[in-house]
Amino acid sequence: MTRVRIGALLTVSLCGAALAGQASAHHSIQAQFDINKHITVSGTVARVEFINPHSYLTVNVKDADGKVTRWAFEMAAAGQLRRAGLSRADRGGLKAGDEVTVIALAARDGSNSGLLQELKVADGREFKFTPDPNGN
């Protein structure tokens, strides 16, 4: 179990900007996520999973009262993640406990989940992703 090392900040912001890039997946993006609503979630990495049909980043988020909730973020296709170096912690990827801020499209069902658009690591690294319909 990953220990939560920081008090995490959870903010939700609305954003009307249109998204750039091509989007498709085994499911309709807009059937699951609000393409006009971005959320910003900060916490610590619980795990990164390279899986089909979508890889996932799980983040532990601590609220002001110290209660930890778990957020799940659908990520870009594995090829993009690999090219970004995210498949190995010792090659610039993530490891459990890393402090991160995620900017994501909000889940339309209100669950603690989203479609990851940007990833900011506490050490200053930033990643941006757009979905690819062919799994690249």
Next chain:
Amino acid sequence: MRLTASSRIIAAAAALCLLSAAVLAQESSQPRRTTNAPPKPSGPTPRTADGRPDLTGVWNALGDNLNGIPNQIANNGLAIESDRSTRDLHSGRQVATFPRNTTRPQNNEQAERAAALLRRVGSNRPVYKPEYWEMVKNFDHNANEEDPSNNCMPAGIPRAGIPSYIGQMPTYLIFIYPGQGGLIATQTMYRMIPTDGRTHTPLQEIDGSYTGEAIGHWEGDTLVVDSWGFNSNTWFDQIGGYFHSENMHVIERFRREGNTLTWTATVHDPDVLLEPWTTTPRVALLNARPNALLPESLPCSERDLSHIVTKEHH
């Protein structure tokens, strides 16, 4: 059930985003393609010691993504030939395509809906018995819940299309279909297909399976794979809710010319179809790297469908 292509305008709008999607898919390791038209063969056709065309190879050079899946987008029976035209490969009809806008990115909503509509323009559709028309329509409409191959289950035959790897031995072939995470979410499938002259087990004696009982033989330079003994848990085309019975009988034909492999599948299912249906030919391109290997496919763990809130789908 024959579905009409209702809107050329929509198709044209859709084509431009599908084109950019197809191009994007090539970026990792392949030269940038400007169309998804079937490739023309080049180079010699290798032959085995017994004189047959040798189909052995990694056949993922069109999609060539890290999961090793042959190009899915070019396989919808529509060839986007330029920024301005798309051709229905079945009817030969040309569909006007809006000029591709490369200066202003489309947002997800536009791109996704346009691509989904374009996939539905293809004219090559199976013809169901009238009593099943409503069922097919409902499956398609509710595909988020109903699509049997979108929740890490096998795509089945012939929906899996062209295998990403073929190994040809003197008396059998091995086909490998890596799990897909693009337009559908499937688990990896493999088939061992004998070409030793054996005949099918009587249908009623076979336990239904996702890949059926497959037996291969050669008709000239064409490999014919004859399969039956399926379960009824798969659909047989990429979209449309095209279910089948466990009496489905599938005839696939593979023909290698140079560095291309052309595939068709004919679905015989008199329980539900009025007539046999044949896919529009698909063409895979050999991975040109002489040391090409099929990478491990990712495990499949589907976590999204329970969060879907609308009927929208591909």
